[in-house]
Amino acid sequence: MPHRWGMAVDLDRCTGCGACVTACHAENNIPTVGDSQAARGRAMHWIRVERYWEGEYPDVTLKFRPVMCQQCDAAPCEPVCPTYASHHTDEGLNAQIYNRCIGTRYCANACPYNVRFFDFFHPQWPKPLDAQLNPDVSVREVGVMEKCTFCVQRIHAAAIDAKAANRELKDGEIQPACVQSCSAKALVFGDLNDPESEVSKLSRSDRGHKLLDDLGTLPKVTYLNRPQA
Amino acid sequence: MKAVYALYSDPDDVQRAVDGLRKAGIADDDITVISSEPIEEYEFSHRHRATWIHWIAGGGGAIGLALGTWLTSFTERAWPIPTGNMPIVAWWPNLIIMFEMTMLGAILATVITLLITARIPARTPKMYDPEVTDGKILVGVENPNEGSVSAIERALMSPGVARLKTIQL
Amino acid sequence: MNEALAQRISDDLLRPVVTTTWKFWLLVAVLGSIVAMGLGTWFYQMYMGFGLTGINMPVYWAFYITNFVFWIGISHAGTLISAILRLVNAGWRRPVTRCAEVITVFALMIGALFPIIHLGRPWLFFWLVPYPSERLIWPNFRSPLVWDFFAINTYLTGSLLFLLLPMIPDFALVRDKTTGWRKKLYSVLALRWQGTTKQWHRLESAMQIMAIAIIPVAVSVHSIVSFDFSMAVVPLWHSTIFAPYFVTGAIFSGIAALILAMATLRKVLHLEEYLHPVHFQNLGKLLLMMSLLWTYFVFAERLTAWYGNEPSEVEALIVTQSGSFAPLYWTMVVCNFVVPFVILSLRKLRTITGCVIASSTVLVGMWLERFLIVVPSLSHKYLPYTWGHYRPRPVEIIITISTFAAMMLLYTLFAKLVPIISIWELKVGEHPVAAGKAAELREHPLWKANP
Numbered sequence: 001m002p003h004r005w006g007m008a009v010d011l012d013r014c015t016g017c018g019a020c021v022t023a024c025h026a027e028n029n030i031p032t033v034g035d036s037q038a039a040r041g042r043a044m045h046w047i048r049v050e051r052y053w054e055g056e057y058p059d060v061t062l063k064f065r066p067v068m069c070q071q072c073d074a075a076p077c078e079p080v081c082p083t084y085a086s087h088h089t090d091e092g093l094n095a096q097i098y099n100r101c102i103g104t105r106y107c108a109n110a111c112p113y114n115v116r117f118f119d120f121f122h123p124q125w126p127k128p129l130d131a132q133l134n135p136d137v138s139v140r141e142v143g144v145m146e147k148c149t150f151c152v153q154r155i156h157a158a159a160i161d162a163k164a165a166n167r168e169l170k171d172g173e174i175q176p177a178c179v180q181s182c183s184a185k186a187l188v189f190g191d192l193n194d195p196e197s198e199v200s201k202l203s204r205s206d207r208g209h210k211l212l213d214d215l216g217t218l219p220k221v222t223y224l225n226r227p228q229a
Numbered sequence: 230m231k232a233v234y235a236l237y238s239d240p241d242d243v244q245r246a247v248d249g250l251r252k253a254g255i256a257d258d259d260i261t262v263i264s265s266e267p268i269e270e271y272e273f274s275h276r277h278r279a280t281w282i283h284w285i286a287g288g289g290g291a292i293g294l295a296l297g298t299w300l301t302s303f304t305e306r307a308w309p310i311p312t313g314n315m316p317i318v319a320w321w322p323n324l325i326i327m328f329e330m331t332m333l334g335a336i337l338a339t340v341i342t343l344l345i346t347a348r349i350p351a352r353t354p355k356m357y358d359p360e361v362t363d364g365k366i367l368v369g370v371e372n373p374n375e376g377s378v379s380a381i382e383r384a385l386m387s388p389g390v391a392r393l394k395t396i397q398l
Numbered sequence: 399m400n401e402a403l404a405q406r407i408s409d410d411l412l413r414p415v416v417t418t419t420w421k422f423w424l425l426v427a428v429l430g431s432i433v434a435m436g437l438g439t440w441f442y443q444m445y446m447g448f449g450l451t452g453i454n455m456p457v458y459w460a461f462y463i464t465n466f467v468f469w470i471g472i473s474h475a476g477t478l479i480s481a482i483l484r485l486v487n488a489g490w491r492r493p494v495t496r497c498a499e500v501i502t503v504f505a506l507m508i509g510a511l512f513p514i515i516h517l518g519r520p521w522l523f524f525w526l527v528p529y530p531s532e533r534l535i536w537p538n539f540r541s542p543l544v545w546d547f548f549a550i551n552t553y554l555t556g557s558l559l560f561l562l563l564p565m566i567p568d569f570a571l572v573r574d575k576t577t578g579w580r581k582k583l584y585s586v587l588a589l590r591w592q593g594t595t596k597q598w599h600r601l602e603s604a605m606q607i608m609a610i611a612i613i614p615v616a617v618s619v620h621s622i623v624s625f626d627f628s629m630a631v632v633p634l635w636h637s638t639i640f641a642p643y644f645v646t647g648a649i650f651s652g653i654a655a656l657i658l659a660m661a662t663l664r665k666v667l668h669l670e671e672y673l674h675p676v677h678f679q680n681l682g683k684l685l686l687m688m689s690l691l692w693t694y695f696v697f698a699e700r701l702t703a704w705y706g707n708e709p710s711e712v713e714a715l716i717v718t719q720s721g722s723f724a725p726l727y728w729t730m731v732v733c734n735f736v737v738p739f740v741i742l743s744l745r746k747l748r749t750i751t752g753c754v755i756a757s758s759t760v761l762v763g764m765w766l767e768r769f770l771i772v773v774p775s776l777s778h779k780y781l782p783y784t785w786g787h788y789r790p791r792p793v794e795i796i797i798t799i800s801t802f803a804a805m806m807l808l809y810t811l812f813a814k815l816v817p818i819i820s821i822w823e824l825k826v827g828e829h830p831v832a833a834g835k836a837a838e839l840r841e842h843p844l845w846k847a848n849p
Contacts, residue, residue, distance in 0.1 A: 037449070040452075040454055041454025041455050041456070041457070041786050041787075042449060042454055042455070043455070044455075048783075050781065050783035050784075051783070052782075052783070065783075067781070067783075073314055074313055074314035075312075075313050075314075076313060076630060076631050077313075078311075078312035078313040079312040079313035079315050079319075079538070079540040079541060080540075080541050080542060080543070080629065080630065081312070081538060081541055082525075082526050082537055082538055082541040082543040082544045082547075083525050083526070083535070083537065083538065084310050084312070084535060084538045086312070087310045087311065087312050088311040088312060088313070088314075100525075100535070101518070101519070102517050102518065102519045102520075102522045102523065102525055102526075103448070103517045103518015103519045104513075104516075104517060104518075104543055105453075105458035105459065105516075105518065106541070106542075106543060106626075106630075108455070108456070108458045109458050109459060109630055109632060109776060110629075110630040110631065110632070112631055112632075112779060112780050112781075113780070113781065114455065114456045114779060114781060114784040117455060118448070118453075118455070118458060118518060119518070120447055120448050120449030120453075121446075121447035121448075121449045122447060142447045142448065142518070142519075143447075143448055143517070143518025143519040144518055144519065145518075211781075212780055212781075215631050215780075217631075218314070238401060261592075261594050262594065262595045263592050263593045263594050263595075264593055264595070264598070265404070265567070265571065265593055265822060265825070266567075266593075266598075266822045266825045266826050267595075267598035267599070267601075267602060267822075267826060268595075268598075273595065274595040274598070274599070275595075276595065276596075277595060277596035277599050277600075282600070282603050282604065282607065283603075283607060286607045286611070300528060301539045304528065304536035304537075304539070305536075305539065307534075307536065308534060308535060308536070310538075312538065312540060313540070315540055319539075319540050322539055322540045322541075322545065323539055325545045325548070325549075325618075325622065326539055326544075326545065326548050328618060329545075329548040329549050329551070329552045329615070329618065330548070330552075332552050332556070332611055332614065332615045332618075333551070333552040333555060333556070335607070335611050336552070336555065336556045336559065336608060336611050336612075336615075337555070339604050339607045339608060339611070340559050340563070340604065340608075342600075342604070343563070343600050343601065343603075343604035346596075346600050347596065347597040347600040347601065348597075349566065349589050349590070349591065349597070350589035350590050351589075351590040351592070354590070355590060355592050356592070357592050359574040361574075361593060362408070362570070362571050362574035362575060363401060363404065363405060363408075364401035364404035364405070365401075
């Protein structure tokens with residue numbers, strides 16, 4: 001049975017520190033665009049921490065929600081792509097092939113979660129960040145769309161290691177950069193096809209819900225509610 | 230090419246000339262009437278009514294439909310790439326492509342039929358007179374038999390007001 | 399028909415083709431430089447990166463897609479109206495058809511350019527063309543953008559042929575009436591057209607079939623343009639009403655463009671005797687009807703969204719009607735409904751000037767309508783954290799303006815090269831058919847044998 005990668009996000013654990021965002025930028029060679037471009041809406045955070053304030057001052061609560069590509073099983077971004085740049089893999093990943101992309105940006109419009117990003121300019125890194133690019137991840141050229149891959153390079157590397165050692169992949173062996181860097185352990189990654197994996201158990205939790213579930217996109221990311229006080 | 234023709238101002242004269250040519254034993258297909266506009270009200274203009282062009286347009290549409298069906302379902306099966314939980318051969322969207330190809334086929338078939346049957350562009354110079362542009366109507370016979378030339382000329386002159394011309398190209 | 403009248407029609411309608419004043423060259427120079435500036439801006443945008451535009455996350459489509467929908471909409475005046483009028487054999491269509499069909503062809507060319515301008519990597523646009531490539535991959539037929547490619551392709555081919563075929567007899571006329579280089583040029587273009595009864599019949603049957611075929615194609619084109627939006631689960635886009643709503647809006651803006659083009663031609667080329675107030679009266683009534691139909695669709699769409707009370711839809715609705723987009727929204731309502739309704743429903747105001755004023759506001763209103771469909775929904779999608787704004791940047795404004803100049807330039811050049819009113823079709827309209835004679839002819843034995 002092929003793997004079916006998914007994630008669980010425990011909103012009760014998330015402190016909103018933003019380590020996942022930074023780790024994702026470093027791992028995936030995501031350029032930083034600078035403050036003026038960021039103010040214009042050109043920042044590319046494959047994962048972002050959404051902040052919502054609830055209540056009236058001074059009685060307010062702050063809620064965080066890390067949002068990355070939900071790797072939908074019925075992804076609205078996939079069929080609208082005229083060149084198959086956005087498509088579904090055997091392991092349920094919502095893949096983006098940069099070389100096929102011609103930059104219609106239709107996928108980003110169709111995505112209800114707004115987790116797809118466009119390379120408005122040729123990517124640049126201020127020194128010395130240009131010396132720390134990840135060799136396992138391709139740098140995207142101007143005019144293509146990019147998005148969270150669940151760190152597919154790490155998934156493939158682990159799968160190759162396991163195959164070389166002639167063994168099965170273990171639960172928790174693969175950690176996307178955001179999961180690895182989350183000190184509060186709010187993010188859990190794993191195989192949803194393995195009923196014993198931690199992510200499967202969390203996904204079945206009665207605290208669990210999907211983001212914009214009623215749109216019928218069948219996301220593979222489960223959010224765990226904060227218990228009511 | 231040799232041609233014998235006459236120019237008329239009044240379509241009634243044209244009808245008489247055409248009838249005269251018929252009486253002189255000229256086949257309908259050999260009688261050419263040239264005008265600067267379509268003239269619907271007279272019998273002579275109804276000798277070549279085509280009805281089968283509609284069927285050819287329909288045939289072109291059928292070919293387009295077949296091509297559209299093949300193009301969509303063949304390419305989708307050639308490298309099946311799943312997207313958005315949709316079937317590999319998704320008929321709803323394919324119907325759109327098939328419709329457009331059908332219409333394109335019908336339109337192209339119509340135009341090709343027009344060009345071939347109306348001989349546009351003609352490969353050789355044809356009987357013509359620039360006076361047609363000024364409203365004159367030309368009736369004539371291209372490459373007449375040597376023996377029938379005088380009969381043709383008599384028939385063309387029968388309405389009485391024609392200007393007879395013979396050209397050699 | 400009377401030869402003197404034929405002579406006058408030919409002379410009047412050929413005059414713009416054979417006489418050229420300095421005003422023409424000045425106009426071409428001005429428009430040409432605006433178009434050149436637009437092209438230069440596009441290349442600059444490609445060289446520097448798409449970031450020169452105001453596009454951002456989440457508003458990934460804006461001016462360019464607005465222009466795309468707008469220009470494809472404009473293209474729905476010409477061929478569609480001309481085809482309908484041809485099929486119902488409306489006599490007043492004769493001076494109108496060609497100047498309408500030209501709008502279709504040029505507006506389609508310009509409109510079809512925008513999806514390419516708006517691409518992140520425009521040099522790869524040909525990947526939408528289905529051909530067996532070394533990449534072994536074909537276009538994704540599930541994508542509405544591929545439907546667009548096919549629909550626009552069919553529509554452009556069809557309307558180009560629909561325009562060109564009736565031009566052949568007129569080229570023959572210009573060939574006979576001119577000398578020098580013009581004679582040589584038009585001899586080639588006339589394709590040795592003779593004008594035999596057989597050729598006329600074949601041409602008219604072909605035009606009849608083309609007219610029948612082009613109507614569903616035109617409807618499909620703007621339906622598919624609407625599918626670009628309604629296929630996506632975006633608030634206010636995902637609507638079943640979009641296809642007929644877009645087709646209505648397209649015909650609406652197309653008629654407005656046609657009225658403006660006709661009024662300009664009438665004035666500049668002195669065609670007062672051919673484009674009569676009755677043409678404007680009739681098109682004005684059509685414009686009024688489309689205005690009411692458009693208003694009906696907007697009402698149905700807005701009411702449904704408001705009553706349904708789905709939070710994300712209501713948010714997009716509110717931001718359009720009373721939020722930051724409200725000034726544009728209410729300008730649109732005035733331009734598309736109030737002004738045309740007042741002017742065109744009062745017979746006293748439905749003059750040529752009145753029609754021109756109403757058409758101008760309709761063009762502004764319809765451009766705004768497209769903008770208000772594209773942008774507010776994208777800037778207010780589901781997750782409030784990602785809501786955004788959009789402001790156009792200079793490159794987008796320059797390119798937008800230059801396409802209007804491109805339309806005018808192409809139209810000017812066309813009117814210089816081709817008689818803008820179909821001369822032979824106009825002459826047919828002048829035919830005096832004596833009732834007695836027609837009846838007498840029907841008694842002719844050969845007619846009976848070969849009706």
